[in-house]
Amino acid sequence: MLARDLAQFISQNRETVAALFDRYRKSGKTLFLHSDLWDECKVFCREYCAGEYLDSPLAEMISKTQEATVVHPWFCFEVRPRVAHWQYFRFHLETLDVNEITIAEFLRVKESVVGCHSGDWQLEIDLGPFERNFPKMSQTRSIGRGVEYLNRRLSGRLSHDLTRGDELILSFLRVHSHQGVPFMISNQINSVESLQNSLRLAMEHLEKFGEETPWSELAGFLGKIGFEPGWGRTGKRIAENFSLLADILEAPDYRAIEKFFSRIPMIFNIVILSPHGYFGQENVLGLPDTGGQVVYILDQVRALEKEMRRRIHEQGLDVIPRILIVTRLIPEAGETTCDQRVEKVFGTENVHILRVPFRSATGQVIPHWISRFEIWPFLERFAADVKEEIISELGCRPDLIIGNYSDGNLVAYLLSHALGVTQCNIAHALEKTKYLFSALYWRDMEEKYHFSCQFTADLIAMNAADFIITSTYQEIAGSEAIVGQYESYATFTMPGLYRVIDGIDVFDPKFNIVSPGADEDVYFPYFDEERRHGHLHDEISELLFGGADRPDGRGMLADPEKPLLFTMARLDKIKNLTGLVAWYGESERLRSQANLLVVGGAIDPALSSDHEEQAQIRLMHDLFDRYGLDNQVRWLGVRLEKNLSGEIYRYIADRRGAFVQPAFFEAFGLTVIESMASGLPTFATRYGGPLEIIENGVSGFHIDPNHGERAAEIIAEFFEQCETDEAYWHALSQGAINRVQAKYTWARYANRLVSLSCIYGFWKFATNLERQETGRYLEMFYNLQFKRQAATLGVP
Numbered sequence: 001m002l003a004r005d006l007a008q009f010i011s012q013n014r015e016t017v018a019a020l021f022d023r024y025r026k027s028g029k030t031l032f033l034h035s036d037l038w039d040e041c042k043v044f045c046r047e048y049c050a051g052e053y054l055d056s057p058l059a060e061m062i063s064k065t066q067e068a069t070v071v072h073p074w075f076c077f078e079v080r081p082r083v084a085h086w087q088y089f090r091f092h093l094e095t096l097d098v099n100e101i102t103i104a105e106f107l108r109v110k111e112s113v114v115g116c117h118s119g120d121w122q123l124e125i126d127l128g129p130f131e132r133n134f135p136k137m138s139q140t141r142s143i144g145r146g147v148e149y150l151n152r153r154l155s156g157r158l159s160h161d162l163t164r165g166d167e168l169i170l171s172f173l174r175v176h177s178h179q180g181v182p183f184m185i186s187n188q189i190n191s192v193e194s195l196q197n198s199l200r201l202a203m204e205h206l207e208k209f210g211e212e213t214p215w216s217e218l219a220g221f222l223g224k225i226g227f228e229p230g231w232g233r234t235g236k237r238i239a240e241n242f243s244l245l246a247d248i249l250e251a252p253d254y255r256a257i258e259k260f261f262s263r264i265p266m267i268f269n270i271v272i273l274s275p276h277g278y279f280g281q282e283n284v285l286g287l288p289d290t291g292g293q294v295v296y297i298l299d300q301v302r303a304l305e306k307e308m309r310r311r312i313h314e315q316g317l318d319v320i321p322r323i324l325i326v327t328r329l330i331p332e333a334g335e336t337t338c339d340q341r342v343e344k345v346f347g348t349e350n351v352h353i354l355r356v357p358f359r360s361a362t363g364q365v366i367p368h369w370i371s372r373f374e375i376w377p378f379l380e381r382f383a384a385d386v387k388e389e390i391i392s393e394l395g396c397r398p399d400l401i402i403g404n405y406s407d408g409n410l411v412a413y414l415l416s417h418a419l420g421v422t423q424c425n426i427a428h429a430l431e432k433t434k435y436l437f438s439a440l441y442w443r444d445m446e447e448k449y450h451f452s453c454q455f456t457a458d459l460i461a462m463n464a465a466d467f468i469i470t471s472t473y474q475e476i477a478g479s480e481a482i483v484g485q486y487e488s489y490a491t492f493t494m495p496g497l498y499r500v501i502d503g504i505d506v507f508d509p510k511f512n513i514v515s516p517g518a519d520e521d522v523y524f525p526y527f528d529e530e531r532r533h534g535h536l537h538d539e540i541s542e543l544l545f546g547g548a549d550r551p552d553g554r555g556m557l558a559d560p561e562k563p564l565l566f567t568m569a570r571l572d573k574i575k576n577l578t579g580l581v582a583w584y585g586e587s588e589r590l591r592s593q594a595n596l597l598v599v600g601g602a603i604d605p606a607l608s609s610d611h612e613e614q615a616q617i618r619l620m621h622d623l624f625d626r627y628g629l630d631n632q633v634r635w636l637g638v639r640l641e642k643n644l645s646g647e648i649y650r651y652i653a654d655r656r657g658a659f660v661q662p663a664f665f666e667a668f669g670l671t672v673i674e675s676m677a678s679g680l681p682t683f684a685t686r687y688g689g690p691l692e693i694i695e696n697g698v699s700g701f702h703i704d705p706n707h708g709e710r711a712a713e714i715i716a717e718f719f720e721q722c723e724t725d726e727a728y729w730h731a732l733s734q735g736a737i738n739r740v741q742a743k744y745t746w747a748r749y750a751n752r753l754v755s756l757s758c759i760y761g762f763w764k765f766a767t768n769l770e771r772q773e774t775g776r777y778l779e780m781f782y783n784l785q786f787k788r789q790a791a792t793l794g795v796p
Contacts, residue, residue, distance in 0.1 A: 115495075376793060432485070559631075596634070663705065
């Protein structure tokens with residue numbers, strides 16, 4: 001899109017353009033969203049010129065605009081012509097002159113909206129200059145496939161300079177050991193030539209033995225020519241790995257590189273960080289700041305341990321892998337185990353929750369829960385204490401540190417920096433895209449959310465990470481119409497604090513999509529009768545259809561024969577459970593077709609310590625009263641044990657119900673995966689991960705939470721069609737099951753994550769992936785900006 005095309009169109013249609021801009025100006029707004037601009041443009045074109053200009057350069061620009069700002073005499077547009085590409089245009093409202101402007105110029109105009117004028121000094125954050133010589137992808141379809149790109153780059157680099165590349169591989173193979181025991185090769189192999197000779201001798205020797213010959217019978221000869229354990233448990237596996245390495249040394253291929261390096265024994269101890277909320281295995285879901293992330297991590301570690309044990313066995317080693325989930329110890333833990341220092345994770349061999357307390361400035365343990373928005377001043381001391389605790393528990397440094405959410409990722413940065421360990425980030429949900437204009441109006445939200453700390457922590461952690469995994473493409477780069485969560489950090493301004501010119505590049509090969517799954521032992525199809533928990537059905541029936549006199553519930557279903565529309569989430573504004581109840585209350589069509597079951601929050605606001613949740617509880621009661629819902633909606637303020645929640649999905653499927661996830665934004669959507677895996681037709685927000693998870697009309701339906709009336713119609717239409725055609729329900733149910741089994745399993749996730757850890761470990765060793773210049777810049781940003789903002793919260 002070029003400014004000259006816009007200028008040419010304006011010169012030929014000045015009166016029309018002036019009339020359109022005048023309509024925008026008369027709206028009284030200074031900030032416009034895409035919907036404001038495009039909806040008004042379409043109305044104007046139909047009324048003013050019978051739709052004639054909807055295919056014009058100006059209409060095309062408006063259709064691609066994410067935000068626009070009017071500050072007389074300028075009208076400035078932030079245009080996203082395609083995924084992860086941006087342009088900025090400025091129009092003079094009187095002369096209609098147009099020109100393309102820089103990011104900084106556009107941000108300065110936005111800042112003036114909140115009284116920060118262009119003459120004011122403003123810190124600019126620009127990480128771009130540090131990344132100029134680092135390889136980046138160029139195609140939007142490659143975003144989220146970073147390791148594939150890096151492997152291609154590496155194979156090209158090794159092919160270009162075989163001698164230097166082979167020496168690099170040799171050096172890497174010589175550094176591997178565990179607790180003083182060497183793996184892969186010994187000091188006897190001291191050159192590439194000797195490595196190639198030993199490989200030739202070893203492969204000739206292996207031809208004399210059967211494929212199942214164990215390492216113990218081969219170790220004598222292989223040890224004499226310089227090979228240590230780690231190549232495999234059997235002759236077949238050992239021969240495969242020798243052959244892969246020989247091929248790479250002779251003619252590097254990116255597929256062979258990924259396969260070989262993912263087989264090297266590198267990952268024995270993992271630390272996973274999740275500081276905020278109540279992290280436990282029982283009685284925690286539904287407590288403040290405690291939801292899907294806890295479920296995700298507990299399922300994640302079970303799958304990771306199985307994968308690590310499988311790999312270590314195939315490598316021919318007798319090492320016991322360990323995983324530590326590090327979280328906060330909370331003495332005032334209520335009915336949870338969050339006051340216990342160490343807790344073994346159910347269903348694992350050697351996975352533990354390690355809890356470390358937050359401390360006051362004088363070293364006293366902080367006893368009470370602290371909101372995730374207010375924990376920033378405690379994290380540096382917490383990281384230092386965690387470092388000592390994990391070294392004590394493991395007896396060595398971990399091989400991989402995985403951060404979760406903004407706070408966990410910042411602590412991962414501090415630990416990785418201190419220990420020199422590979423850092424992986426998982427955001428789950430970046431708050432910046434959840435709250436409208438959260439950066440621009442950060443001061444107005446600071447008392448409650450402290451975004452000055454959180455967005456700064458996000459920038460530091462995501463740029464410091466060796467690799468980042470996301471559940472979906474949407475999380476990184478959005479879609480044609482929606483900005484990605486990470487993409488939103490590329491440019492933004494927090495007036496009076498700093499202006500971000502280049503905060504993150506979504507074409508960076510550190511980004512990889514690794515989608516989680518649902519626990520297959522808990523969430524399985526409703527028709528798998530042998531695995532069903534029939535003994536829970538009486539309890540479920542009482543929960544769903546019991547009386548209205550229970551203190552943790554409201555509503556009693558007058559017509560229990562109707563199918564159930566089920567939703568379950570935290571009771572906060574973003575999850576939009578109250579929005580769903582309002583849609584239902586206003587739709588006679590939907591109310592006639594189905595009852596609504598809501599599981600979330602507490603019934604009594606006095607039982608919540610979270611202000612936002614308290615407001616949502618009061619709103620929920622108001623909606624019940626306003627629409628007279630007590631006979632059609634069952635609201636339960638309960639925390640469901642996993643097996644019980646899994647059986648509830650199936651119980652509702654037995655009754656030909658459906659599941660709905662109405663959030664304004666959902667980074668991934670574990671409950672969406674759980675319901676689909678159980679065979680429950682699912683409706684979910686089109687904003688975030690569910691847009692990729694669900695194939696609309698095949699494995700579920702997308703709904704727009706901003707258009708509740710239409711969402712209610714879509715759900716009602718589904719139940720109406722099921723009433724006349726039972727096969728329709730079965731088709732959607734089976735489509736949901738097929739989708740999850742093909743794309744979203746924890747076994748697939750764990751295999752990919754461990755492989756990535758090995759490959760990025762090699763890249764950290766082999767290239768300047770540590771990006772030392774960027775690291776120094778981030779250290780300064782942390783010490784001079786983040787710590788100053790965190791200090792404003794104060795530590796008691």
